[in-house]
Amino acid sequence: xxxxISSNQRSERSKFGYLLLTAFISGLFxxxxxxxxxxxxxxxxxxxxxxxILRGLGDAMMxxxxxxxxxxxxxxxxxxxxxxxxxxxxVIGRLLPPELREHIHHYLNVDFxxxxxxxxxxxxxxxxxxxxxxxxxxxxxxxxNRSPFPREYVIGYEVEEPCCGCKDVGVTHIKLAxxxxxxxGHERDLFELHYGDPLLKTRSEEGFIKLCLDKDxxxxxxxxxxxxxxxFKVEIESIEFYTDSFYTPFDTxxxxxxxxxxxxxxxxxxxxxxSLTFDSVKDAAQPETxxxxxxxxxxxxxxxGQGFVVRWSPRAKDDPRxxxxxxxxxx
Numbered sequence: 001x002x003x004x005i006s007s008n009q010r011s012e013r014s015k016f017g018y019l020l021l022t023a024f025i026s027g028l029f030x031x032x033x034x035x036x037x038x039x040x041x042x043x044x045x046x047x048x049x050x051x052x053i054l055r056g057l058g059d060a061m062m063x064x065x066x067x068x069x070x071x072x073x074x075x076x077x078x079x080x081x082x083x084x085x086x087x088x089x090x091v092i093g094r095l096l097p098p099e100l101r102e103h104i105h106h107y108l109n110v111d112f113x114x115x116x117x118x119x120x121x122x123x124x125x126x127x128x129x130x131x132x133x134x135x136x137x138x139x140x141x142x143x144x145n146r147s148p149f150p151r152e153y154v155i156g157y158e159v160e161e162p163c164c165g166c167k168d169v170g171v172t173h174i175k176l177a178x179x180x181x182x183x184x185g186h187e188r189d190l191f192e193l194h195y196g197d198p199l200l201k202t203r204s205e206e207g208f209i210k211l212c213l214d215k216d217x218x219x220x221x222x223x224x225x226x227x228x229x230x231x232f233k234v235e236i237e238s239i240e241f242y243t244d245s246f247y248t249p250f251d252t253x254x255x256x257x258x259x260x261x262x263x264x265x266x267x268x269x270x271x272x273x274x275s276l277t278f279d280s281v282k283d284a285a286q287p288e289t290x291x292x293x294x295x296x297x298x299x300x301x302x303x304x305g306q307g308f309v310v311r312w313s314p315r316a317k318d319d320p321r322x323x324x325x326x327x328x329x330x331x
Contacts, residue, residue, distance in 0.1 A: 020065045021065075024066070026061055027057070027059065027062035027063075031058030110304070111145055112151070113143070113255050113256070114254050115141065115257055116141060116142050116258070116260075117256045117258070117260070118141070118262075119260070120262045120263075121137055121265075122136040123136075123264065123312060125266055126241075130244075132241055132242065133241070133246075133270075135241070136175075137237065137238045138235070138236075138237045139157070140235045142231045142234075143221075143254065144224070145221035147223060148223045150222050150223050152220050153221055155211065155213060155219070157211040157236045158209060158210040158211065159208065159238045160207065160240065161207050161208060162240070166241040166242060169241045170239070173209070173239055174195065174200065174202055176237035177200055178193070178234070178236075179232060179233070179234050180234075180235075181230075181232055190219065193213075199214065201213060244313070244314055245312070246311070247309055247312070251277070251307035252302050254304060257301050258299060258301075259308075260297050261296045261298065261308065263293045263295075263310060267315075268315065269314065270315055271315050272293070274308060274310055275309045276309075277307050277309065278302065279300055284300040285298045286299060
């Protein structure tokens with residue numbers, strides 16, 4: 001079957017080559033035909049008009065043949081790739097309504113992909129505020145432009161604005177924003193901004209505190225080259241305050257292949273639970289017990305808008321009467 005296809009492709013290329021050669025020779029003939037051959041009527045104006053049309057047609061045929069031969073092979077491949085990308089959505093989702101196909105098309109045309117996303121939650125009890133906790137979040141990931149063209153990457157991050165009761169406990173803020181170029185042999189820091197630096201700009205919008213760095217902090221990423229991988233590393237840290245019985249969602253802006261979540265907390269005082277917005281924890285995450293908390297390696301890729309939710313609550317205190325009752329039953 002493969003041999004037949006290859007032979008058929010060669011046959012088609014040969015036919016196309018013969019067609020171009022015939023078109024070029026025909027154009028050359030039409031462009032160079034003598035004027036007296038075109039004296040088909042006694043009206044000079046008609047003969048001149050026919051001569052002009054034929055010569056123009058001959059020039060066009062020669063130019064088209066030359067262009068077809070000299071078109072760069074890369075351009076042809078690019079055209080085929082773009083065609084394949086445009087039609088792939090409709091092939092994959094041919095049984096779906098058009099609205100869903102357009103939604104799928106958005107995911108198939110993303111430019112940026114995250115790798116090695118590591119998130120660490122550190123939950124601390126507050127001695128001065130017994131029913132509240134501090135949540136220190138550290139997010140670190142590598143990101144790459146998968147588009148063949150250069151793209152400008154805007155670092156995005158946001159945290160929830162504090163509730164009324166939490167405003168008196170502490171100041172919710174983005175603590176750190178850092179970017180580094182990981183180009184092999186030429187690694188370098190692009191910038192590192194800490195809380196209090198006037199360049200670490202944020203704004204309050206729709207119930208969130210959002211990172212909004214100046215445009216010169218955007219990362220201009222080169223087009224994707226399979227032979228020369230170039231990624232960038234981004235690190236973000238934030239401080240938030242919540243009650244000791246709460247939950248916090250974490251969603252991704254860009255597709256990510258693998259995510260590692262660590263939650264460090266006082267296990268004698270709090271209980272922790274994890275849920276995923278796109279799959280069950282049992283099927284998509286590998287748990288691990290740490291000395292100071294828990295760790296999950298999320299092995300399934302996450303798409304934009306997907307993520308996880310971490311819940312915490314006070315650990316139930318032991319009831320001595322319950323222990324006595326259990327002891328008497330065991331006896």
